[in-house]
Structure formats: structure tokens, C-alpha cells
Amino acid sequence: MKIAFFALNQNFCGTILEELNAHHTVKNYRPMGDKALNWTNIKGLIEWADLVYCDFVQTPCPEISQMQWMEKPFVARMDGIDILNHERIDWNRIDTLVLMPVQEKRLAKLRRDFHRDNPTKKLPKLPRILKRNIGIDLGIFTPDYAREPGYTIGFHAFVVRPTKRVYTMLQTFVEVVRKDPDKPWKLHFMGGGWDRGSYQWGRRHEYVMSLLEYLEDIDPIVGDRIQITAHNSPKKEWAEMARKLDIMWSTSYREGFPNSIGEAAACGVWPLMNHFYGAETIYSEENICLTPTEMVEKTIAWGNLSDEEKIAGRRSIRKHIEQYDRHGTARDIRELCEEVLERRVPASKHWVDPE
Numbered sequence: 001m002k003i004a005f006f007a008l009n010q011n012f013c014g015t016i017l018e019e020l021n022a023h024h025t026v027k028n029y030r031p032m033g034d035k036a037l038n039w040t041n042i043k044g045l046i047e048w049a050d051l052v053y054c055d056f057v058q059t060p061c062p063e064i065s066q067m068q069w070m071e072k073p074f075v076a077r078m079d080g081i082d083i084l085n086h087e088r089i090d091w092n093r094i095d096t097l098v099l100m101p102v103q104e105k106r107l108a109k110l111r112r113d114f115h116r117d118n119p120t121k122k123l124p125k126l127p128r129i130l131k132r133n134i135g136i137d138l139g140i141f142t143p144d145y146a147r148e149p150g151y152t153i154g155f156h157a158f159v160v161r162p163t164k165r166v167y168t169m170l171q172t173f174v175e176v177v178r179k180d181p182d183k184p185w186k187l188h189f190m191g192g193g194w195d196r197g198s199y200q201w202g203r204r205h206e207y208v209m210s211l212l213e214y215l216e217d218i219d220p221i222v223g224d225r226i227q228i229t230a231h232n233s234p235k236k237e238w239a240e241m242a243r244k245l246d247i248m249w250s251t252s253y254r255e256g257f258p259n260s261i262g263e264a265a266a267c268g269v270w271p272l273m274n275h276f277y278g279a280e281t282i283y284s285e286e287n288i289c290l291t292p293t294e295m296v297e298k299t300i301a302w303g304n305l306s307d308e309e310k311i312a313g314r315r316s317i318r319k320h321i322e323q324y325d326r327h328g329t330a331r332d333i334r335e336l337c338e339e340v341l342e343r344r345v346p347a348s349k350h351w352v353d354p355e
Contacts, residue, residue, distance in 0.1 A: 001341055004049035004072075005029060006042075006060055011158075012079060012134055012259070013055040019330035020053070020337070029060075046072055051341050055079070057097075062088035073340045077333070079134065080256035083107055087114055091124040095340045098333055100256050101131045102278035130336050133257040133282070135326035136266045140235050143268030143318050144243045149310040151183050151303055154245035154269065156260035157191035158232055161204050165251040165274070166191075166211055170226075172251065172292045174218050177225065180300045187222075188245065190229040190238075242267040246310070247302055249295065252276055257324070265321040268314035272298050283320075 001024040007013050008031065020026050027045055031038050042060055046052055046067075054061035054076040061076055062085050070093055077098035078086075083106055091097075099107065111123055153173065157164040166189075173187045193199055194208060215226070233241065242248075248264035250273035261271045272295055273279060275288045289295040302310070 001025070001338065002048060002050045003027070003337065004045040004052050005055070006045075006053065006064070007055035008058060008060075009056055015135075015137070015326045015330040016055065016077075016333055019327070019334045023334060024337075046070065051075065051337055053077075053337060056082045057085050057089055058082040061085070065090040065093045067093075073344055075333075075337055075340055078103055078107070081254070083110065086110060087123060089124075091127055094127045095343070096128045096130055096336060097126060098130045098132055098336070100133050101281045102133070102256055104129075104131065105278045105281065130332065132329045132332055133324050134259075135257070135324040135329040136259070136262045136321060137235070137326045138266055138322060139327075141239050141242065141263045141266035143266070143314060145268060145311055145314060147243065149307050149314075150246050152186045152188060152244065152246050153299065154242065154248045154264055155187065155189050155191075155250075156238075156248075156264075157193075158260075159193035159199050159204075160191050160208055160211065161193065161200075162207050163252055163254055164191075165253055167207075167214060168292055169249060169251040170211070170214055170218065172249070172295050173226070174221055175292070175296045176299050177222055179296060180303060183303050185225060185303070187226045188229070188241070189226060190233070190241070192230065192232045194230045238263070239267060242269055245269045247272060247299060249299075250274060251292070251295070255279070257282065262321055262324060265317045268318045270302055270310075270313050270317060272302075282324075287317075 003020055003024050003026045005017065005020065005026050006029045017026065017028065027048065029042065029045055032041070042064065046064070049072060051073040052064065052075070054064065057076050057078050064070060065074070074094045075096050075098065076094050079100060083103055086107060114123060155169050157166055160166055176185055193204060196205070242264045245264060246269065248261055248269045248271045250258050250261045250271070252258065252274060253276060255276045258273065261273055265271045271283065271287050272289055273283065273287060275290045279288050289298060305313070
């Protein structure tokens with residue numbers, strides 16, 4: 001099978017690409033500087049392919065779905081903020097949508113809100129849906145149960161930005177230190193985007209400035225308890241860092257499948273996260289915090305556990321995260337693409353129309 005693969009953001013599709021390339025011929029679209037040349041290349045790739053795959057329903061997925069001549073088998077995957085493009089998609093052209101379970105709740109709400117706000121308009125019916133989280137590379141992110149438990153909290157933001165609520169995270173850490181001063185709590189903060197001119201600096205520079213100012217103000221309280229790695233590390237290096245953590249925080253107000261939390265959990269690190277919309281579809285109540293105060297309380301409660309209880313918690317969270325195997329997800333998506341093509345001629349016996 002010849003697959004035209006479209007993804008402007010390729011940070012989360014590497015394993016899918018590897019799986020498809022291992023079994024089929026894949027041409028990976030790379031945008032050029034010239035807009036006319038881009039669309040010439042897109043059209044040429046579609047004409048060449050047996051099947052079109054879009055990872056993220058962002059440009060060029062909405063535009064491809066609206067091409068009148070487009071009749072090729074078409075699979076799309078919806079990941080995160082791209083879900084806001086749902087109303088721009090002609091779903092009649094897409095055979096199957098790969099949807100992260102955490103986004104199902106948000107997608108249903110967005111579609112309800114659209115019909116409420118646009119009573120005279122009707123969105124196209126969604127296609128068949130394969131629900132899969134993108135998952136974790138369980139071979140790279142492995143636990144070290146022999147390490148003695150400590151009091152190190154990890155926090156990762158690929159880019160320092162308001163969505164990740166880094167300022168709130170720092171305030172939460174100050175509160176942990178104040179309320180539990182006798183324990184050697186430390187924070188390892190990892191993430192890029194601190195430098196002028198970095199990704200979307202114009203939108204973020206005020207937020208970064210405020211963080212630096214706050215770090216200066218809290219220095220008398222936290223001292224050397226905060227370690228900042230102001231860049232993103234390769235996966236294997238990040239896995240080594242994660243194994244040294246005890247708790248992993250996420251204070252984001254919006255997430256799809258939070259990778260850094262899942263990767264740390266695969267290393268046996270206890271996750272605590274803000275109750276973003278749909279968080280309960282991935283983790284249990286004991287890992288979710290409705291407020292910063294609850295995150296402080298659950299962090300301190302974890303610190304009060306015995307070493308044996310902490311190790312048991314590490315083992316349980318590793319077992320929980322094993323259901324989100326990145327390679328298994330990639331395999332399922334590859335088999336899905338094969339079935340979608342098979343459904344055209346002849347029809348596949350594997351599919352059942354939704355009720």
C-alpha cells in the first residue's frame with residue numbers, strides 16, 4: 001500500500017511513521033516555503049497514494065477533506081488542540097477517525113455547543129472511530145524499583161507557556177515547602193522556551209518574565225531546592241532523569257494524553273495532575289487534583305508513606321500505564337489503515353457499523 005502521510009507537527013507521530021514504513025511505502029509530506037508549491041505537492045501525493053493519513057486534524061487535513069475530487073481512502077487522527085478544527089472537516093470524506101479517549105468528552109461538548117450556537121447549521125456525522133491514546137514507549141521508560149524513595153518532584157513543559165500553568169506549579173511547590181518544612185522536598189523543573197526568540201516568543205515573553213521574577217522572589221524560601229533544566233532532553237536522557245524522581249506534577253489546564261506524566265509513570269514515578277477536562281479517562285481519582293491545595297495535600301501524604309508503600313505505588317502505576325503502549329497503538333493504526341483500504345474493495349468483514 002502507498003500512503004501519503006501528512007503531519008505538520010511530527011513530535012508525536014514517530015512511532016506511527018516507523019510502523020507504517022515497516023510494512024508499506026510511505027511518502028511523508030514536508031511543507032515548502034512557497035504556498036502554491038505546497039498545494040501542488042499535496043495534490044501530487046494524494047494522486048500517487050492508495051490511502052491518505054493525516055496525523056492531527058489541522059492544516060492540511062481540513063483542506064484535503066474539502067477537495068471535491070478527493071475520493072481516496074482517508075484516515076485522520078485527532079490529538080489535542082487540533083480538535084478545535086472539527087467543524088472545518090468534511091467528515092463525509094474521512095473513513096475513520098483515530099480519537100484519543102480523553103478527547104471524546106471534549107469533542108462531544110464542542111459539537112453540542114456548535115449546534116446550540118448555530119441552530120440552522122448541521123455538522124457532518126462523524127465517521128467510524130478507533131479510540132486509542134498515543135501511548136508511551138515502555139521499552140525506553142522503565143522503572144528502577146531498587147532506588148531508595150526520596151522527595152523529588154518533577155515537572156516538564158516542552159515549552160514554558162501559560163497552558164502548562166508553570167507559575168501555579170511554582171506557587172504549589174512553595175506551599176509544599178511551607179507546610180512540610182521538615183522533609184527535603186526538591187523540584188526538578190525541565191522545559192525549553194526561556195530564551196528570547198524561541199518558539200512563539202512574542203506570545204510568551206511576558207509569562208516567562210513573570211516566572212523569572214517569581215523565582216527571584218521565592219529564592220529566600222526555596223533556596224537550592226529548585227533545579228531547572230532549561231531545555232528538552234533526548235528520550236533516553238529524559239528517561240534516566242525520570243527514574244530519579246518520586247512524584248511527577250502536571251498543572252496544565254488542557255491536555256490530550258500528557259506524555260511527560262505517562263513517561264514518568266512508566267518509570268514508576270507517582271503522578272499528580274490538575275483535573276483537566278477528561279483526565280479521569282486516563283488516571284484514577286487518587287492521581288487527579290481539583291485544586292492546587294489538593295495537589296499540596298496529596299504530595300505531602302505521599303511523602304508520609306513508608307518506603308514499602310511508595311514502592312508498591314510505583315509498581316501499581318507502572319502496571320497501570322502499561323495499557324498505553326505506544327508500539328501497540330502504532331500497530332493498531334497500521335492495521336486500521338489496511339482495513340480501511342480493504343473496505344473499499346472488497347468490503348472488510350472486520351467492521352461493524354456503529355449503532
